[in-house]
Amino acid sequence: MASRVEEQIVIFQLNEQSYGIDIMAVQEIICLQEITKVPGAPDFVEGIIKLRGGVIPVIDLGRRFGLSAGERTGQSRIIIVQVNNVTFGMIVDSVQEVLRIPASSIEPPPPIAAGGVDSSFLKGVALLDDRLVILLEHTKILYENEQEQLHKVEMELNQ
Numbered sequence: 739m740a741s742r743v744e745e746q747i748v749i750f751q752l753n754e755q756s757y758g759i760d761i762m763a764v765q766e767i768i769c770l771q772e773i774t775k776v777p778g779a780p781d782f783v784e785g786i787i788k789l790r791g792g793v794i795p796v797i798d799l800g801r802r803f804g805l806s807a808g809e810r811t812g813q814s815r816i817i818i819v820q821v822n823n824v825t826f827g828m829i830v831d832s833v834q835e836v837l838r839i840p841a842s843s844i845e846p847p848p849p850i851a852a853g854g855v856d857s858s859f860l861k862g863v864a865l866l867d868d869r870l871v872i873l874l875e876h877t878k879i880l881y882e883n884e885q886e887q888l889h890k891v892e893m894e895l896n897q
Contacts, residue, residue, distance in 0.1 A: 750830040756871045763876040770814040795888045796827035824885045
């Protein structure tokens, strides 16, 4: 399979840093809403929300990456993504835009974590005009056992 000439990326803000995720992983972007806590959930799991008659888990992406929690504002959003068979939401500070990024402007991730984020979560870094955008590897935002945990919670709540 030939590699893509460009990537279509959803650009969002987290702790004053620009991040991007492949648009193919994004199901939708919604305004922040009331989140119900789930006892015993991992620290970065904010809770669950109702969405279109179903219930999905929501994670705080900043906490997931070990960053300080960003301030929730009117600009905060939940990006709904699907990774393998798990649908979950990621809280971000704001969503900025959708861009087509030429593959030639994407560099491999640095060995040292960019923006304080573990490099195992990273797909690369894109240099766009005057800013760097850290590109996330959406399939690695959650470890396999965490995906299984969230999938289990999702299945139990949607029965």
